[in-house]
Amino acid sequence: MKHMIHALAGTIAMILIFTFWTSTVISELVMDRNSVALVKQYLIYGLLILVPCLAIAGGSGVALSKPGAKGLVTKKKKRMAFTAINGVLIMLPSAFLLNYKAGRGELDIIFYIVQVAELCGGIVQFILLGLNFKDGMRMRRARLIRG
Template identity: 45%
Template sequence: MLILHRFAAFIAVLCIATFFSATILVELLGTGESIAILKSLIVWPGLFILVPSIALTGGSGFALAKSRSGQWVRQKKKRMPFIAANGILVLIPCAVFLNCWAFAGTFDTHFYIVQGVELLAGAINLILMGLNMRDGFRMSGKFRRSA
């Protein structure tokens, strides 16, 4: 179960980091066509890789936490609902809307406001997932708190 948890978490973080960095690069250096292609790739196959990996990470994490207690487990459990809600309520709808607007060539104020919201939500999820990874490594003994 631990290997599945680590693998799913790695894939989820990799997806979000890739979407985030690719979005910034294509917005700065790309054309409208390249933005539309990226937005399409984020929705398919991106979300169909990301969503199951986050679900597997959360499910396996809760299964692993049943036999554990302590501060790090509590902190990870507190973060997971925010990560999930942020993904379901913000990141997925933003990705779908941005894909539709980019496909139509509608790069207006609404597009860039939603793009900013998506980048902010992605950054928040990366931070929260990073904190969960840190605490998971601490629980496994890979990271020790320095004095």
């Protein structure tokens, strides 16, 4: 059951990050300022799902790992630590600032600098979670082979 919870939480987190990223890019490229502000507002609401999913994925990953585990487990733990730091220091503050500025109609140079940082941080999050997903599948295959 822990494996299923871990996989589900990680998968939902990846889908949300991809959705946030593509929604942002599409709103910036083809929508008006009001739509950009609306997307930023909905992303804040989406964090109410994303943050717990990331916490559940990380916590269940730690619970699933054996003491002294090495190899793929160590790689996954290092990636999750970086994902957490990136989330707390870049992604969350960016999301709140962008929501605030968009809500006030302040789509200025600061908005777009932070927007670029958030988009870059989002790509990093997605790649790291994707690598963890891939390694998780490798670990699952190895577990199934061992029986």
